[in-house]
Amino acid sequence: MKTTTFNVTGMTCGGCAASVKRVLLRQEAVKDVEVDYTANRVTATYDEQIINEEAIMDAINKLGYQAGLA
Numbered sequence: 038m039k040t041t042t043f044n045v046t047g048m049t050c051g052g053c054a055a056s057v058k059r060v061l062l063r064q065e066a067v068k069d070v071e072v073d074y075t076a077n078r079v080t081a082t083y084d085e086q087i088i089n090e091e092a093i094m095d096a097i098n099k100l101g102y103q104a105g106l107a
């Protein structure tokens with residue numbers, strides 16, 4: 038299990054935070070997600086054998102936000 042913090046821009050409210058959280062938790066390999074949209078931060082805990090940082094960032098980007106490694 039690995040925990041990574043991503044820098045995510047474009048989130049403006051609790052609804053954005055909830056969307057990001059929902060889409061990541063839909064992946065079975067993602068076990069926990071914490072979002073602080075005021076700090077542009079998303080921290081995810083996941084099974085790194087199944088999913089990697091790029092796939093997590095892709096999922097966030099598909100929602101219309103811009104994810105990078107923090």
Ligand SMILES: [Cu+2]
Nearest residue numbers: 049050052053
């Ligand atoms: Cu929002």
